[in-house]
Amino acid sequence: MERGGEVDEESNPLGGSRAAAGLGVPATPFYAWPTVDGQLGLESEDKAVEYARRFFFWGFFCLPWLWAVNCFYFWPALRGWPATSTPFPRLRPYIVRSALGFLVFTVLLASWALTFAIGGEQVFGPAWNNLVMYNVARKLDLTLWN
Amino acid sequence: MATANSGSPSPPPPSILDTLGEEIVRIVAPVSACMLLVVLLTAVLSPSSGGPSSILTDIVSDSTDSSSSSWVEQLGAALLNSLRFVVLITALTFLLLLLFYLRCTAFLRYYMAFSSTLVLALMGGGLFVLLLHRFDVPLDCFTFLVLLFNFAIVGAVAVLGAVPIAVTQGYLVLIGVLVAYWFTMLPEWTTWALLMAMALYDLAAVLLPVGPLRLLVELAISRDEEIPALVYEARPVVEHHEGAPTAPPRRRLWREVRGSSPNSASNLNAYASVATESQGEEARLVTVEEGRAGETLASALSVPLLEQQLQRAREDDDDGIGLGTSGAIKLGLGDFIFYSVLVGRAAMYDFMTAYACYLAIIAGLGITLLLLAVYRKALPALPVSIAFGLVFYFLTRLLLEVFVVQCSLNLVMF
Numbered sequence: 001m002e003r004g005g006e007v008d009e010e011s012n013p014l015g016g017s018r019a020a021a022g023l024g025v026p027a028t029p030f031y032a033w034p035t036v037d038g039q040l041g042l043e044s045e046d047k048a049v050e051y052a053r054r055f056f057f058w059g060f061f062c063l064p065w066l067w068a069v070n071c072f073y074f075w076p077a078l079r080g081w082p083a084t085s086t087p088f089p090r091l092r093p094y095i096v097r098s099a100l101g102f103l104v105f106t107v108l109l110a111s112w113a114l115t116f117a118i119g120g121e122q123v124f125g126p127a128w129n130n131l132v133m134y135n136v137a138r139k140l141d142l143t144l145w146n
Numbered sequence: 147m148a149t150a151n152s153g154s155p156s157p158p159p160p161s162i163l164d165t166l167g168e169e170i171v172r173i174v175a176p177v178s179a180c181m182l183l184v185v186l187l188t189a190v191l192s193p194s195s196g197g198p199s200s201i202l203t204d205i206v207s208d209s210t211d212s213s214s215s216s217w218v219e220q221l222g223a224a225l226l227n228s229l230r231f232v233v234l235i236t237a238l239t240f241l242l243l244l245l246f247y248l249r250c251t252a253f254l255r256y257y258m259a260f261s262s263t264l265v266l267a268l269m270g271g272g273l274f275v276l277l278l279h280r281f282d283v284p285l286d287c288f289t290f291l292v293l294l295f296n297f298a299i300v301g302a303v304a305v306l307g308a309v310p311i312a313v314t315q316g317y318l319v320l321i322g323v324l325v326a327y328w329f330t331m332l333p334e335w336t337t338w339a340l341l342m343a344m345a346l347y348d349l350a351a352v353l354l355p356v357g358p359l360r361l362l363v364e365l366a367i368s369r370d371e372e373i374p375a376l377v378y379e380a381r382p383v384v385e386h387h388e389g390a391p392t393a394p395p396r397r398r399l400w401r402e403v404r405g406s407s408p409n410s411a412s413n414l415n416a417y418a419s420v421a422t423e424s425q426g427e428e429a430r431l432v433t434v435e436e437g438r439a440g441e442t443l444a445s446a447l448s449v450p451l452l453e454q455q456l457q458r459a460r461e462d463d464d465d466g467i468g469l470g471t472s473g474a475i476k477l478g479l480g481d482f483i484f485y486s487v488l489v490g491r492a493a494m495y496d497f498m499t500a501y502a503c504y505l506a507i508i509a510g511l512g513i514t515l516l517l518l519a520v521y522r523k524a525l526p527a528l529p530v531s532i533a534f535g536l537v538f539y540f541l542t543r544l545l546l547e548v549f550v551v552q553c554s555l556n557l558v559m560f
Contacts, residue, residue: 036310040381051308065296066303073310109289116286131286134279 034088036075045088048074052094059098064105067098165383170515172380173475174508176319177482181507183323184486185493185500188330191276192494224335228343235347239358246365246374254374259302262321262376267298269324311381318378322479326486330494337491338536344484345532352526363524378482382474475515481527485511488535495543498550502542506534 034048035041042048055070071078077088077095121128129135245254271294278285303309304317332340351357366373485507493500510531518525553559 036312040311062292063296063299065300069300069303069309069313072313109292113285113289116289117284120284131288133275133285133287133290136287137275137279 034076034091035073041073045091048077048088049090049094052091052098056094056098056101059101064102064109067102067105070098071095071102168383169380169475170512172383173378173477173515174511176315176378176380177477177485177511178504178508180319180322180326180482181486181489181504183319184326184330184490187273187323187327188490188493191280220335221339224333224339225343227336228339231340232343232347235344236351236358239351239362243358243362243365246362251371251374255306258374258376259305262305262317263298263302265321265324266301266317267294269328270294270297270320273324273327305376315378315381318376318479319482321376322378322482322486326483326490329483329487330490334491337487341484341488341532342536344480345529348480348526348528352524359526360524376479377476378479379474379476475518477527481531484528485531485535488532488539492535492539496547498547499539499542502538502546503535506538507531510534 033039033041033043034045042051052070052074055066055073059067059070074088074091074095077091078099115123116128116131119128124131130139242254274290274294277283278290300309300313301317301321304314307314330337348359351359352363354360362373488507489500489503492503510533511527513530514525514527517530550559
């Protein structure tokens with residue numbers, strides 16, 4: 001995936017020349033770039049929608065970080081948060097759902113991790129020692145320290 | 147549409163100093179960040195404070211007992227190890243060249259992603275566990291696995307290039323940090339011999355007409371393709387003096403290419419086996435493991451090249467590759483790794499040597515960029531910096547340290 005490798009030779013600033021060509025229907029409005037990279041990122045909303053959809057789909061395989069990257073990548077789609085008119089109508093639902101998914105997953109994971117860390121043995125009993133990572137590493141002989 | 151600027155005076159177009167400085171900063175900053183992280187890791191995880199014993203010492207037969215064998219033997223063993231390493235890297239680079247020649251580019255890219263996933267998962271996981279142990283963080287294994295899984299998989303996606311530039315750059319720097327950290331666990335003599343050997347290899351491979359890196363670069367130029375390697379590409383400086391966002395800048399690949407040399411070493415698998423079985427590995431396997439955890443290491447190790455890619459068509463200096471033109475500077479991941487290994491190993495002696503080596507390396511990098519602007523072709527980035535780094539390390543250790551210590555003891559300075 002070359003970043004901008006496929007040169008969009010006929011992309012027109014502000015849809016000017018398309019309108020001038022008499023089509024009447026404005027092309028994908030080019031007043032904003034769909035990705036956070038701006039000029040160096042993806043050029044059109046169609047490609048962006050495809051990427052966003054794939055990120056959203058694969059994020060369900062226990063990959064919330066992919067959802068976070070999705071939100072970061074298409075940050076311009078989230079910018080007008082409560083606004084109704086958005087420049088990327090097809091892109092936005094995926095990003096919003098990715099953001100929600102990431103938040104939910106983070107809350108769940110953080111609450112589990114904090115319960116584990118703070119509760120310790122009082123909550124879990126002797127099983128705590130079997131679940132802590134450095135003990136697990138020691139048991140599986142993955143330790144590299146003496 | 148272009149009337150927006152008619153009323154107000156437009157700012158003067160950025161001069162070459164602005165863009166030049168920006169480009170240099172954008173390449174020096176990640177190199178410095180990589181070095182800083184490796185120094186921090188070696189300082190925090192030093193063997194005395196609960197860090198790993200140098201596991202690679204058992205494997206790399208530098209000397210069984212460093213005090214008993216003479217320095218000649220140690221030197222000989224170190225040189226032998228580094229020679230094995232260089233031979234391996236040369237072989238792997240030629241293999242990569244062959245695969246690239248046979249147009250197996252897709253295979254190479256997927257292999258790169260796969261090997262970087264393994265590096266992030268195994269080396270990153272190992273380092274993560276070390277840090278958890280060192281700081282006594284009670285993280286449970288489920289969260290650990292989820293975090294590591296996410297980290298590694300998104301790393302693969304980043305290497306394939308489907309994520310924002312910042313994420314890709316961050317992941318490349320992290321891969322460099324991880325590989326460099328594990329390299330600092332080599333025995334000391336081997337490390338220095340290896341650095342010297344890699345600098346010489348880099349010089350030969352890029353500048354000699356028969357060098358694999360030069361052939362790779364020329365092949366990529368003739369086909370106008372990108373080399374499938376782990377290369378850090380600095381974000382190109384985009385001019386903002388136009389008012390409205392216009393069409394994306396025309397990008398042309400490779401006017402002249404510099405190559406990073408990705409070697410397709412499939413030693414990541416070898417490394418995996420090394421990691422799990424600690425003893426009984428031959429030095430050969432170890433050098434394999436050191437050398438390349440697949441493409442990632444390969445590019446890192448054998449790559450040390452600087453490249454510039456022409457990114458915009460400018461009226462004046464269209465075809466040039468140099469700092470003045472609008473191009474993105476590319477630095478192979480191998481450069482990151484070996485710079486960081488040098489500074490990390492210097493930091494294991496004392497921070498004074500680390501500072502001196504850092505300054506030497508940055509000076510060397512600056513000189514290499516200058517040569518890049520002058521010669522405008524692929525240049526090896528390792529030799530100058532490593533040479534400076536080595537010279538400064540030994541000078542500092544032998545001369546400056548004595549001086550500083552004596553001054554401090556006699557309350558003259560510092």
